Amino acid sequence: MDLLNVIKAAGIIGAGGAGFPTHAKLTSKAEYILLNGAECEPLLRVDQQLLEQFPDRIIKGLEAAGKTIEARKAVIGIKGKHKAAIAVLRQRIAALGLSGYVEIMELRDFYPAGDEQVLVHELTQRIVPEAAIPLKVGCVVINAETALNISCAMEGSPVTETYLTIAGDIPCPVTVKVPVGTAIREVIRQCGVTNIEDYAVIDGGPMMGPVMKDIDGYVTKKSKGYILLKKEHFLIRKKSVGVEQARVIGRTACEQCRMCTDLCPRYLLGHNIQPHKVMRALSYNLEDLKEQQIAQLCCECNACELFSCPANLHPKSVNILYKKKLAEKGLKYQPSQLEPVTRSAREYRLIPSKRLIAKIGLTAFDRPAPLTQIVFQPPQVRIALSQHIGAPAIAVVTVGEQVKAGQVIGKIPDGSLGAAVHSSFDGTVVEQSGNSIVIKVGSYV
Ligand code: SF4
Ligand code: SF4
Known part of the structure; x- marks a missing residue:
């Protein structure tokens, strides 16, 4: 092959x-x-x-x-x-x-x-x-x-595990290798956090990761970490503001200082993303959506929302709001044909990690999270058929079937972009819905 x-x-x-x-x-x-x-x-x-x-x-x-x-x-x-x-x-x-x-x-x-x-x-x-x-x-x-x-x-091994960092306001941050499909709650508990209910959990990094609505999900191949913070932490409160609330606050409070634009990493690369203009359109109810197509150039890094804006507003969320409106109307940004050139001030406007960490209230939690061997042996795993960009995998096993660790349980639909899915344990398929396969671990004979 x-x-x-x-x-x-x-x-x-x-x-x-x-x-x-x-x-x-x-x-x-x-x-x-x-x-x-x-x-x-x-x-x-x-x-x-x-x-x-x-x-x-x-x-x-x-x-x-x-x-x-x-x-x-x-x-x-x-x-x-x-x-x-x-x-x-x-x-x-x-x-x-x-x-x-x-x-x-x-x-x-x-x-x-x-x-x-x-x-x-x-x-x-x-x-x-x-x-x-x-x-x-x-x-x-x-x-x-x-x-x-x-x-x-x-060497013959498919993807059945992923590496994760468990960090935040917890005594002992760690990085661990976890079988795909393990319950997130179980991973966090085995990493030494027994009072999970006291925390809000960010799925992924603290900048781009969302606050999880509940932690009853399962690890996927692209899971990268879970950040645990107290529910009243600045980052949790800020990230919990919904798009609609962000819209209402932004309409009245944006002072058009353009810091969100001046520090935007994509703007500094020479792209035409200008979040202050999108905020202006919001404030003044500007109807012409075509002018706001620049919102589609936003990579949602959250720098504007969590670092740059002195008024603590939500330009990224407003970009997302406009991206949605544009998609509904079928409008797509027409890229400039000009060769992009970095903005001359870029070198002076890069956001130092330490300052960012301080700004988002994480300095006290910026500690090592050593790679640690923990054996995860959950009673069952729930493996999603769509862990990737593209069409969901099609299940190739049925309820009652015995599977081995590493065995294909979902295949790429013919002619589609997608990824195969494998069992992370020996076991028996006990549930098979359209979007996941549940395997009872260890019952393989
Ligand atoms: S940084 Fe904040 S206040 Fe300034 S233009 Fe952007 S959203 Fe408005
Ligand atoms: S979230 Fe979007 S608009 Fe804000 S800084 Fe990042 S790329 Fe720029």
Whole structure:
């Protein structure tokens, strides 16, 4: 089997959060393969530790992906502050004889250094045009855990586990490997938090992750972490403001200072995203939706809402509101045909991670979350058929059927973009709905 089919069979998707099927991403040819090891979300500690603990596998996965797309260079982007990981990677790249192909570039410690388009610019000085993807400028970006999963697939293992950081206002933050389909509540409990009801939980990083309505969900392949904070914490209160409430507050309070625009990472790359204009349209009830198509250029990094706005307003949420309105009307932003040029002030307007962490009230919780071995043996797992971008997988097992760990339980629908789904344990299928498969663990005979 060639690598693309190996990746496809292993059900690999982008582990950085978006969940795009990796085999589809690697069908194109590009000049560079970039490894996103920036991990710019505060408190998350997955990629930086994987790079240090599994350098050979990640380097080999990256190299294999790079050769597949015929990239002439593979570049690992990792923040310069992760000195131990960088030293290990340098040593292993040389030992593997890949110094001529794989290069390490140290990233500055700002938010959002891991935004795909920001990363492309930091590593190659190229600018992805508005509403385009990195491929447009000869780059394909994969995440560190994705490269690790490629390597594991080359050794015969599909994706049945994911790495997560459990952090926040808890005594002992940790990073753990968790079987896909494990109950989130159980993961948090086994990581030492027994008073879960006292917390609100953010799914993913504190900047972009939503506050979970309840924690009765299950871990998926793209889960990256859970941030536990007291319910009255600033971040929880701010993130809990609904779009409608954000609209009402924004209408009356926006002072048009344009800080949201001036510090917007995509605006600084030269794109025409200008959230203050969208806020103005809201305030003055401007009817012409075409003018607000710039909202579609927002990557929802939340920098404007959680850092830039001095009035503590919600420009990102208002962008989302307009994105919805535009989608309803079928309106799509027409990208400028001009070559994008970074704004001259960009260098002075990058948001330092430490200042961001202080601003969102997380300094006290900005601690190590060491990779720790915890054995998760849940009584059952619920494995979602749609953990990725594209069509949901189609179940290929039925209730009562016995399955083995690593066995395919959901396949990609014919002719669709999607990802296969595998069982994370030996067991028996006890439920099969349209969107998930429940496996009773350990009952395989
Ligand atoms: S930063 Fe806040 S107050 Fe200033 S223009 Fe943007 S939304 Fe309005
Ligand atoms: S969330 Fe705000 S800062 Fe981030 S891209 Fe959108 S408008 Fe810009």
